Amino acid sequence: MFPASPGALATWRDEFPILHRTLYMISNSLGAMPREAARSLAEYADTWATRGVRAWEERWWEMALEVGSAVASIVGAPAGSVCMHDNVTSAQMAALSCLKPEGRRRTIVCAAADFPSMIHLYRAQIPLGFDVRVVPAGADLNVDEQRLVEAIDETTLVVAFSHVLFRTSFIVDPRPVVERARHVGALTMLDVYQSAGIVPLDVTRLGVDFATGGCLKWLCGGPGNGFLYARPDLLATLHPRFTGWLALTRPFAFDVDDGELREDAMRLMNGTPPIPAYYAALPGLEIVGRVGVERIREHSKRMTAHLLELVDRRGWSTPTSRDPERVAGTVAIDVPDALPASRGLKARDVLVDYRPKVGIRVSPHFYNTFEELDRLVDTLGQVIADRAFGDAPSTRVT
Numbered sequence: 001m002f003p004a005s006p007g008a009l010a011t012w013r014d015e016f017p018i019l020h021r022t023l024y025m026i027s028n029s030l031g032a033m034p035r036e037a038a039r040s041l042a043e044y045a046d047t048w049a050t051r052g053v054r055a056w057e058e059r060w061w062e063m064a065l066e067v068g069s070a071v072a073s074i075v076g077a078p079a080g081s082v083c084m085h086d087n088v089t090s091a092q093m094a095a096l097s098c099l100k101p102e103g104r105r106r107t108i109v110c111a112a113a114d115f116p117s118m119i120h121l122y123r124a125q126i127p128l129g130f131d132v133r134v135v136p137a138g139a140d141l142n143v144d145e146q147r148l149v150e151a152i153d154e155t156t157l158v159v160a161f162s163h164v165l166f167r168t169s170f171i172v173d174p175r176p177v178v179e180r181a182r183h184v185g186a187l188t189m190l191d192v193y194q195s196a197g198i199v200p201l202d203v204t205r206l207g208v209d210f211a212t213g214g215c216l217k218w219l220c221g222g223p224g225n226g227f228l229y230a231r232p233d234l235l236a237t238l239h240p241r242f243t244g245w246l247a248l249t250r251p252f253a254f255d256v257d258d259g260e261l262r263e264d265a266m267r268l269m270n271g272t273p274p275i276p277a278y279y280a281a282l283p284g285l286e287i288v289g290r291v292g293v294e295r296i297r298e299h300s301k302r303m304t305a306h307l308l309e310l311v312d313r314r315g316w317s318t319p320t321s322r323d324p325e326r327v328a329g330t331v332a333i334d335v336p337d338a339l340p341a342s343r344g345l346k347a348r349d350v351l352v353d354y355r356p357k358v359g360i361r362v363s364p365h366f367y368n369t370f371e372e373l374d375r376l377v378d379t380l381g382q383v384i385a386d387r388a389f390g391d392a393p394s395t396r397v398t
């Protein structure tokens with residue numbers, strides 16, 4: 001199975017088949033698939049084929065909690081306090097559906113630098129009586145903790161903010177935000193999608209009320225695995241409007257008058273979950289847990305520092321913070337023609353992504369090497385010099 005001990009990080013490369021074929025530097029978007037995920041998905045197919053409907057009671061019904069507990073051990077949450085949703089948007093909807101605007105307390109405070117899907121979701125709650133305050137970004141495209149703190153007052157119902165900003169990979173310090181929110185009696189919901197698996201995280205110590213994220217990126221778990229943490233003592237008091245039979249204590253009573261909710265995190269779930277996604281997610285979670293996020297962070301800091309040095313040497317510009325404590329895992333390179341250049345890289349099996357305003361985003365993980373960073377920068381230099389741009393994709397931009 002896996003290497004017996006974590007050993008040198010390079011020993012994990014064999015566990016990720018795509019690394020042998022491509023320069024894979026896009027783990028902020030889609031982490032590389034662990035070889036073991038294929039075996040785990042085959043186990044899913046075999047279970048379905050051989051156990052049939054019995055699989056629900058043997059494992060599947062509670063599997064969201066099994067995967068949630070694997071996530072919990074990485075983000076500093078107790079087992080039973082994390083459940084799974086299809087994605088972060090639906091996880092946040094489940095959390096928001098527990099909240100009710102009352103009196104003056106009706107504002108969702110969020111940041112212009114949050115992932116846009118979240119802000120669309122918050123604004124869609126306005127007809128229910130919520131207000132939304134979007135804190136604008138500074139010239140550096142970031143919304144730091146100080147800006148958030150200043151936007152919180154007695155009208156704040158919940159502060160919904162990102163631990164790491166998706167565009168710039170800037171690390172927001174959640175502590176002053178949580179402190180200010182508590183002081184005025186507001187809740188906090190932290191989006192850890194861009195930090196879980198690359199930045200050490202302890203949602204219990206931070207004292208956030210909710211945290212959401214997914215396994216798709218730095219946790220190498222594939223799509224369909226959004227997660228939702230709720231502070232255990234808060235959890236027991238929550239009554240979600242977005243709910244369903246998975247949340248019930250006695251779902252198989254099929255009794256419409258028995259709505260008693262579970263006490264663990266499955267209280268915040270709704271309908272039948274995407275079981276294959278859970279099988280896909282477990283190996284990545286296990287690997288990240290074994291390697292250890294502290295170690296991943298140490299390697300990541302050295303990688304991003306090296307990348308910034310290479311960018312400086314080339315005279316390219318970058319919006320990435322120069323404070324290593326503020327950079328999560330991604331360095332953006334804002335060269336002219338960044339979008340076609342990113343396609344040129346893709347045509348050469350160098351996988352990175354592009355975002356408007358910041359350029360090409362390069363996201364090395366624990367399985368990447370310094371030699372790969374050198375090769376990536378050389379290839380980008382060549383693509384730009386030769387104007388060897390790739391074709392535009394027909395659908396989405398990466």
Ligand SMILES: Cc1ncc(COP(=O)(O)O)c(C=O)c1O
Nearest residue numbers: 087088089115166191193194214
């Ligand atoms: C910080 C952050 N939050 C949320 C999302 C999107 O979440 P989902 O598509 O799972 O709803 C992303 C996607 O990249 C993200 O980076």
